[in-house]
Amino acid sequence: MLEASGLALSAGGRELVRALDLSLTPGQCWSLLGRNGAGKTSLILALAGLRPPQSGTVSLDGVPLAAIRRNELASRVAVLLQDEDSDFWGSVLDYVMLGRYPRSRSAWGRDEEGAALARRWLAELDLAERSAQGYRTLSGGERQRARIAQVLVQEAQILLLDEPLQHLDLRHQARVMRVLARCSAEGKAVLAALHEPGLAALHCGHAVLLYDAGRASLGRSSDMLTQANLEALYQCRLEAAGTRSFLPSG
Amino acid sequence: MRAATLGVVVLVPASLALAIAFGSVDLSPGTIADALLGRGDEIAREIVWGVRAPRALAAFACGGLLALAGALLQVLLRNPLADPTILGVSGGAAAGALAAILFGAAAAAVNLSALAGAAGAAAAVFAFSLGRSGWNPYRVLLTGVALASGFGALVGLMLAVAPSSQVQGMLFWLLGDLSPAGDPTAALLALAACSAVAFSQSAALDVLILGEDKARALGVAVARLRAVAFGCATLATVAAVLLGGTIGFVGLVVPHLLRLSGVHRHAALLPLAACLGGSLLALADTLARTLAAPAELPVGVLTAMIGVPVLLALLARLR
Numbered sequence: 001m002l003e004a005s006g007l008a009l010s011a012g013g014r015e016l017v018r019a020l021d022l023s024l025t026p027g028q029c030w031s032l033l034g035r036n037g038a039g040k041t042s043l044i045l046a047l048a049g050l051r052p053p054q055s056g057t058v059s060l061d062g063v064p065l066a067a068i069r070r071n072e073l074a075s076r077v078a079v080l081l082q083d084e085d086s087d088f089w090g091s092v093l094d095y096v097m098l099g100r101y102p103r104s105r106s107a108w109g110r111d112e113e114g115a116a117l118a119r120r121w122l123a124e125l126d127l128a129e130r131s132a133q134g135y136r137t138l139s140g141g142e143r144q145r146a147r148i149a150q151v152l153v154q155e156a157q158i159l160l161l162d163e164p165l166q167h168l169d170l171r172h173q174a175r176v177m178r179v180l181a182r183c184s185a186e187g188k189a190v191l192a193a194l195h196e197p198g199l200a201a202l203h204c205g206h207a208v209l210l211y212d213a214g215r216a217s218l219g220r221s222s223d224m225l226t227q228a229n230l231e232a233l234y235q236c237r238l239e240a241a242g243t244r245s246f247l248p249s250g
Numbered sequence: 251m252r253a254a255t256l257g258v259v260v261l262v263p264a265s266l267a268l269a270i271a272f273g274s275v276d277l278s279p280g281t282i283a284d285a286l287l288g289r290g291d292e293i294a295r296e297i298v299w300g301v302r303a304p305r306a307l308a309a310f311a312c313g314g315l316l317a318l319a320g321a322l323l324q325v326l327l328r329n330p331l332a333d334p335t336i337l338g339v340s341g342g343a344a345a346g347a348l349a350a351i352l353f354g355a356a357a358a359a360v361n362l363s364a365l366a367g368a369a370g371a372a373a374a375v376f377a378f379s380l381g382r383s384g385w386n387p388y389r390v391l392l393t394g395v396a397l398a399s400g401f402g403a404l405v406g407l408m409l410a411v412a413p414s415s416q417v418q419g420m421l422f423w424l425l426g427d428l429s430p431a432g433d434p435t436a437a438l439l440a441l442a443a444c445s446a447v448a449f450s451q452s453a454a455l456d457v458l459i460l461g462e463d464k465a466r467a468l469g470v471a472v473a474r475l476r477a478v479a480f481g482c483a484t485l486a487t488v489a490a491v492l493l494g495g496t497i498g499f500v501g502l503v504v505p506h507l508l509r510l511s512g513v514h515r516h517a518a519l520l521p522l523a524a525c526l527g528g529s530l531l532a533l534a535d536t537l538a539r540t541l542a543a544p545a546e547l548p549v550g551v552l553t554a555m556i557g558v559p560v561l562l563a564l565l566a567r568l569r
Contacts, residue, residue, distance in 0.1 A: 050466055081464055
């Protein structure tokens with residue numbers, strides 16, 4: 001269980017999160033919603049132990065993250081970052097296999113189990129026939145799916161995903177959300193920053209709403225994702241979208 | 251990647267054999283084979299074991315160290331143009347050596363002074379590159395480039411005021427020359443040690459390509475990795491510069507040759523770079539010894555003359 005207590009975060013002198021208590025327990029799928037700049041990325045980086053919080057603690061099964069060795073943490077918590085800063089020149093499969101680093105760091109031994117897992121996730125995310133291709137030849141949406149596969153081969157019990165749906169087409173947005181929901185159903189704890197409350201309501205049982213000026217509220221999606229809350233969250237009037245809204249079936 | 255590995259495996263013994271076979275004295279293949287086995291003519295044995303083999307191994311060690319340092323710096327600084335000269339280390343070594351020569355110091359003191367100059371430059375780059383927000387590749391690059399041009403100015407000044415009898419000895423440090431290299435044992439040990447340390451970090455270096463945050467998220471202790479790899483690259487550069495002066499382009503071009511042949515994983519790239527760099531410098535040094543025999547050309551001039559067109563051809567291919 002990943003637990004934040006009394007968490008305070010700020011960026012550029014702006015208060016993003018104040019006194020947030022949040023616990024991600026196995027089997028839960030959380031969405032993280034908020035306006036641009038509300039602090040979603042900062043919260044994910046803090047939960048992953050990549051940025052120290054201004055105050056408060058994040059702990060994994062009762063142990064503060066700062067007291068856990070980096071490679072131990074990496075085998076239990078996996079993070080999808082929003083920005084990629086990569087000069088990777090190898091194949092898509094090689095790229096995904098970098099996610100095995102916390103589990104298999106031998107330079108010589110072949111990680112057959114990891115390779116099989118990588119192939120399975122690549123197939124699941126419609127990249128099977130791209131796996132031998134150069135990573136740099138992929139489109140933005142295909143790269144995003146390869147990045148998600150890289151996070152999944154890490155086999156961590158806690159998944160933190162910053163905008164997993166960016167660049168994805170309609171079909172693959174639904175595919176990724178189903179994969180995440182299935183991961184949580186299989187006992188992982190999942191938290192994903194999303195921009196589409198409809199998908200959050202459909203696939204995630206719980207939601208964190210980050211308002212401005214450090215205010216946050218969290219709870220069951222059915223209680224959280226109301227029109228009034230979302231209007232306050234995005235600071236605009238909302239109306240029912242009518243009939244031009246589609247979701248892939250099955 | 252297979253082809254690259256095979257090519258390097260063939261090239262290493264071939265380049266050393268050529269370096270031993272050719273020189274200012276013509277020896278028949280039979281005489282050389284006899285000498286290698288410790289038989290036959292005593293003069294031939296002395297030429298092969300006392301002169302050519304140490305020289306070939308010194309060139310191999312020097313090229314291997316430079317290519318290894320280049321491969322490490324290119325991933326650490328996230329810059330394809332990084333090479334050992336960018337640290338200012340070779341500039342520091344040259345300035346130290348020239349100052350010692352100018353004051354009429356003995357050879358050992360010249361080497362010591364070069365070492366001090368190289369170590370000072372490396373320490374300065376390391377100190378300045380740690381910004382308030384931690385390590386920053388741009389600070390490393392800028393510090394290195396600034397130091398290198400500062401040392402360049404010092405070197406120019408010393409060349410201008412030095413009596414003409416000393417200028418020849420000074421040029422060795424500036425152009426790169428393996429003729430005074432001497433016993434290659436220390437350099438070979440440095441190459442083995444640096445290769446082993448770098449190789450032990452190869453999986454982490456693969457992950458570092460994904461960026462600092464992602465590498466940390468995957469369990470890499472990034473600060474430690476950088477210190478180890480940067481220290482290794484610096485040590486390799488210092489060892490190479492003390493052996494052969496400022497030899498350019500090996501460290502820059504060799505890692506790129508391998509990457510363009512499809513070698514990306516550092517577990518393969520680092521050892522192959524060390525072997526390919528060593529072989530190419532052994533070959534270049536053989537040319538330097540024989541093209542104008544009995545005179546010797548500075549090998550740094552040759553590597554630059556070969557390296558510049560190769561690099562331009564690579565860039566044209568990448569376009």
